[in-house]
Amino acid sequence: MKDVNTLGGRLNEVLFMKGMSAAELSRKVSIEAGYISKILNNKIKKPHKNMRKIAESLDVSYEWLMTGKEVSGGYEKLHDIESLVNSEFQKIGTFETDMPISKFEKIIYHDDSINIVTTRKLGGGLYLFRREGDIIELYREDNFLTMSWHPDSPKKTDSPIGKVISRINREHINDKKIEFIKN
Known part of the structure; x- marks a missing residue:
C-alpha cells in the first residue's frame, strides 16, 4: 500500500x-x-x-x-469480496483499501487473486465469465476490424461477470487488509 x-x-x-x-x-x-x-x-x-x-x-x-477525503466526509474503505460458492456468488470476506472503488465495480476472488471487475468498460483485456458453476478467464483482443478471444470464445451459456481492471495477487496483499469469513 x-x-x-x-x-x-x-x-x-x-x-x-x-x-x-x-x-x-x-x-x-x-x-x-x-x-x-x-x-x-x-x-x-x-x-x-x-x-x-x-x-x-x-x-x-x-x-x-x-x-484524500470525499466531500461527504467519508467513503467506504471496506469492500465485500465475492466468489462462487456452490455455483452461486456469495460474500466470502472483506478487503480494506484507501482507494475508492466505484459502485460499478465488484471485487471477485478468483485464482488466489483479488480482481476488481467492472461492467462499464469494454474493449480488449481480461474478462471473467461464469461457466457451469465456475469462473473462467478469457482475454479479448481488439484489432482495427476484428475482435478475437483467447484461449477460446465465450459460449452462449457463459454469463459475463465483467472486465478485470485490476488484479492483485494474494501474496501482495497485507494480511491486515483482507479478511475471509470463517466457516
Whole structure:
C-alpha cells in the first residue's frame, strides 16, 4: 500500500490498483509525462491544472484524489469480496483499501487473486465469465476490424461477470487488509 497521505501517493495507489503506468496515464489524458512525474513525486505544491481530467480518466473522485477525503466526509474503505460458492456468488470476506472503488465495480476472488471487475468498460483485456458453476478467464483482443478471444470464445451459456481492471495477487496483499469469513 502506497502512502495515500499525499496527492502523489494517492495517484500512485490508483495507478497500481488499475495496473497502469505513469506513461500510460500521460498518453490517456494527453499531458506531458514530466508533469505527471512531478505530481507523482509531489514536486508541485498545489496542482489543480488537469487534475479533474486525471481523476475522470482513472474513474476516481476528484475530491479524494486532491484531499484524500470525499466531500461527504467519508467513503467506504471496506469492500465485500465475492466468489462462487456452490455455483452461486456469495460474500466470502472483506478487503480494506484507501482507494475508492466505484459502485460499478465488484471485487471477485478468483485464482488466489483479488480482481476488481467492472461492467462499464469494454474493449480488449481480461474478462471473467461464469461457466457451469465456475469462473473462467478469457482475454479479448481488439484489432482495427476484428475482435478475437483467447484461449477460446465465450459460449452462449457463459454469463459475463465483467472486465478485470485490476488484479492483485494474494501474496501482495497485507494480511491486515483482507479478511475471509470463517466457516
